[in-house]
Amino acid sequence: MPAGDKWVDKNAGPVVRPYALTGGRTQPVSGTVLDLIAVLVASTWDQGFDDVALSPEHRRILGLCRAPVTVADVASTLALPVGVVRVLLADLIGEGRITVLAQRPAGEQPSAALLKEVLHGLRAL
Amino acid sequence: MGSAPSDSTAGVPLAAFKILIAGGFGAGKTTLVGAISEVRPLHTEESLTRASVGTDDLTGVGNKTTTTVAMDFGRLTMGTHLVLYLFGTPGQERFWFMWDELSYGALGAVVLADTRRLVDCFPSVDYFEKRGLPFIVAINCFDGAPTYDPEDVRVALDLDPRVPAVLCDARKRDSVKQILITLVEHVLASRIEEKEDSTEEESGGTEFPFQAAPVPDAAPDPAVSQA
Numbered sequence: 001m002p003a004g005d006k007w008v009d010k011n012a013g014p015v016v017r018p019y020a021l022t023g024g025r026t027q028p029v030s031g032t033v034l035d036l037i038a039v040l041v042a043s044t045w046d047q048g049f050d051d052v053a054l055s056p057e058h059r060r061i062l063g064l065c066r067a068p069v070t071v072a073d074v075a076s077t078l079a080l081p082v083g084v085v086r087v088l089l090a091d092l093i094g095e096g097r098i099t100v101l102a103q104r105p106a107g108e109q110p111s112a113a114l115l116k117e118v119l120h121g122l123r124a125l
Numbered sequence: 126m127g128s129a130p131s132d133s134t135a136g137v138p139l140a141a142f143k144i145l146i147a148g149g150f151g152a153g154k155t156t157l158v159g160a161i162s163e164v165r166p167l168h169t170e171e172s173l174t175r176a177s178v179g180t181d182d183l184t185g186v187g188n189k190t191t192t193t194v195a196m197d198f199g200r201l202t203m204g205t206h207l208v209l210y211l212f213g214t215p216g217q218e219r220f221w222f223m224w225d226e227l228s229y230g231a232l233g234a235v236v237l238a239d240t241r242r243l244v245d246c247f248p249s250v251d252y253f254e255k256r257g258l259p260f261i262v263a264i265n266c267f268d269g270a271p272t273y274d275p276e277d278v279r280v281a282l283d284l285d286p287r288v289p290a291v292l293c294d295a296r297k298r299d300s301v302k303q304i305l306i307t308l309v310e311h312v313l314a315s316r317i318e319e320k321e322d323s324t325e326e327e328s329g330g331t332e333f334p335f336q337a338a339p340v341p342d343a344a345p346d347p348a349v350s351q352a
Contacts, residue, residue, distance in 0.1 A: 018170050035230055037141040037210055068139040072167055072198055072210060081170040081193070101139065110142065110232065112316055118142060118232075119309045121203025125161075125302055 018084045021057050026083065028090030034071050036082065039101040040089065041068045057088055065098055143210045144308065145227055147253070148237030149245020153265045153295035154213040155197050157237060161301040162199030162211065169194045169223070194220055209305075214249070224252060233312045234260040235304055237295065240273050243281055250282055259312045262290040263304045287315070 019026055028034070042065035051059065057078065064074055075085040092098040110118075146154045158164050170193055199211040215223050228234070236249045246262070253260040264278050275290040284290060289307050294300040 036212075036226070037143050037230070039139045039141055070141050070208070070210070072212075073200070076165040076167050076198070079166075079168075081168055083170055102141065109316070110140070112313060114140060115232075115309060115313050115316070118203070118207060118209065119306065119313070121207050121209075122302060122306050122309060125201070125203065 018081045019087075021055070021080070021084055022087040025087050028086050029094050030090045032090075034086055034089060034100070036072045037070045039068050039070055040065050040074070040093075040098050041101055042066050042098055043096060055088075058092060061085070061088055061092060062097060065092075068101055139206050139208060141208045141210060143212055143227070143231045144305065145212050145214055145224075145231050145234040145258075146237060147214045147224075147234055147246070147249035147260075148265075149239060149242055149249075152237040152239045152242075152245065153267075154237055157235070157263075157265075157293075157295035157301055157304075158197055158199040158211045158213055160296055160298050161305070162201045164197050164199055167196045167198050167212075169196075194223055196223075221252075228253075228256055228258050231258060233308050234258055235308055236260055236262045238262055238264045238278060238282075239267060240264060240271060240278065241267070243278065246282070250284070254285075259308070259315045261288060261304070261308045261311050263293040263295075264290065265295045266292055287311075287318075 034040075042062050054062070057080070060078055061074055064077060071082065071085060071089065074089070075082045078085065089098065093100060146157055148154055155164060194215050196215055197213045201209040201211070203209065212227050214220075214227060234249075234253050236246050236253070238246045250260075250262070262275075262278065262282060262284065264273065264275060266272060272292075275292055279286075279288075279290045282290075289311050291304065291307055293304050
């Protein structure tokens with residue numbers, strides 16, 4: 001799209017409908033839903049962010065995941081809806097390109113020791 | 126995931142926590158998040174059938190099957206491996222289902238109260254009480270708003286005596302920091318109480334059955350690809 005196109009400005013929203021990026025899929029392949037603060041990291045052996053067989057969005061996600069990030073970080077940085085990001089992430093996890101470092105099992109709360117660490121961290125801010 | 130790559134993480138797991146910031150429309154949620162961290166936008170696409178039954182006038186947009194729910198969040202890094210996420214809950218009641226996802230696994234919540242419209246925070250208080258999620262009430266001191274004794278607000282909201290109610294200025298970093306400290310202290314205190322209670326009744330710790338939560342349905346209908 002040429003810059004300054006008078007018909008489509010930023011307020012028009014994305015030109016490509018969000019779920020077009022997932023090929024119309026709205027559910028992650030794995031069927032499990034990643035929490036917003038699940039921590040992800042790209043497998044260190046993977047150089048997939050240069051892999052032309054992957055979609056640009058997959059590659060951008062892999063690039064972001066070179067350091068540990070959360071689902072919310074990825075969605076916000078790429079300005080994509082969380083649902084879309086979850087579908088794309090599940091593809092990469094399924095292929096072993098991304099590892100989920102920490103996703104707390106249902107109902108499990110952080111330990112008192114970890115809470116105290118948070119408290120110290122807050123006080124030191 | 127036993128063999129997580131260790132080069133980039135140096136063996137220190139990144140521990141992420143989430144705290145919800147709730148309260149009525151205009152209570153200062155985004156201001157509070159922005160006072161202590163960079164505010165980042167986050168959006169989701171939700172199917173209209175879930176998000177807005179009886180709320181949105183669909184005349185003339187009959188083909189519209191999804192709507193965007195926009196939220197703000199803040200990110201606070203503490204030390205080398207602790208990250209605290211502050212999520213402002215979507216204000217409208219039609220986005221309750223988003224609250225289920227946000228409160229899953231959350232550390233606790235801050236209910237921001239505006240004394241001029243105290244009634245606006247009733248739904249949040251009710252929600253967290255029902256969910257069993259520890260929360261505190263922070264009374265945002267707006268310029269020109271009548272100031273109340275936190276105890277009066279506590280009575281007005283019919284709060285459990287153990288739930289802290291504190292005054293704050295959502296624009297000031299130190300004030301927000303103090304709110305977060307109060308919340309984490311409250312979470313720790315309620316953890317200890319829970320332990321004492323659970324000696325009598327067995328606590329399963331499965332209050333948030335995530336797989337059964339409405340999240341998987343939260344994605345739009347496949348029909349959206351036609352749009």
